[in-house]
Amino acid sequence: DIQMTQSPSSLSASVGDRVTITCRASQSISSSLNWYQQKPGKAPRLLIYTASTLQSGAPSRLSASGSGTDFILAISGLQPEDSATYYCQQSYSTPWTFGQGTKVEIK
Amino acid sequence: EVQLVESGGGLVQPGGSLRLSCAASGFTFNNYAMNWVRRAPGKGLEWVSSIGAGDDSTLYADSVKGRYTISRDNSRSTLYLQMNSLRAEDTAVYYCARKFPGSYPFDCWGQGTLVTVSS
Numbered sequence: 001d002i003q004m005t006q007s008p009s010s011l012s013a014s015v016g017d018r019v020t021i022t023c024r025a026s027q028s029i030s031s032s033l034n035w036y037q038q039k040p041g042k043a044p045r046l047l048i049y050t051a052s053t054l055q056s057g058a059p060s061r062l063s064a065s066g067s068g069t070d071f072i073l074a075i076s077g078l079q080p081e082d083s084a085t086y087y088c089q090q091s092y093s094t095p096w097t098f099g100q101g102t103k104v105e106i107k
Numbered sequence: 108e109v110q111l112v113e114s115g116g117g118l119v120q121p122g123g124s125l126r127l128s129c130a131a132s133g134f135t136f137n138n139y140a141m142n143w144v145r146r147a148p149g150k151g152l153e154w155v156s157s158i159g160a161g162d163d164s165t166l167y168a169d170s171v172k173g174r175y176t177i178s179r180d181n182s183r184s185t186l187y188l189q190m191n192s193l194r195a196e197d198t199a200v201y202y203c204a205r206k207f208p209g210s211y212p213f214d215c216w217g218q219g220t221l222v223t224v225s226s
Contacts, residue, residue: 034212036213038152042218043202043216043217043218044144044152044202044204044216045216046213046214046215049212050210085151087151087152089212089213091206091210091211091212092210094157094166095166095169096142096154096157096213097154098151098154099151100151101151101152
């Protein structure tokens with residue numbers, strides 16, 4: 001199974017800050033990496049797919065990059081509504097696996 | 108509007124059974140593989156099971172293999188998850204999620220249904 005490791009597990013930042021979340025795969029997954037946002041009591045929401053493509057409706061302050069084993073999600077100009085847990089997920093091979101999540105809090 | 112609505116969750120004793128349903132609307136159901144993903148309290152997301160678009164292939168996480176059965180009724184645009192021999196560690200919110208076949212993401216999720224396994 002492909003293991004996905006996110007860092008940090010949590011972060012706290014101010015409105016307007018730029019934050020980054022890192023995701024590392026235990027083996028190469030090409031660009032088969034997706035990012036999701038989940039708020040308490042809500043369903044996960046797809047933000048980014050194939051490593052860097054913004055899903056329709058996702059805010060343009062999000063960007064992502066990477067390939068192979070190392071990936072980054074960046075949020076520029078952090079907003080209060082960005083407070084959530086973010087997950088990476090590989091869609092390269094089954095079983096589909098997720099990172100453990102990164103909780104983003106607004107100071 | 109694309110919509111997935113889960114139902115069937117509840118409280119069940121260890122060793123018991125439960126069947127979850129997920130009603131789909133707003134898209135051509137039989138064009139998509141369908142999945143169950145869960146989130147246990149205080150934990151992250153865990154993929155549980157997948158079924159192919161034509162009901163021709165099923166996959167399971169090792170943690171549920173032999174206890175859970177995924178199925179679909181394309182005529183009713185409905186996905187199911189039969190859960191047997193339930194354990195405390197199966198307690199979670201269960202989400203259904205659609206996924207185009209291949210290396211595509213889970214692009215639409217239901218709101219989830221809570222399964223609690225406790226005596």
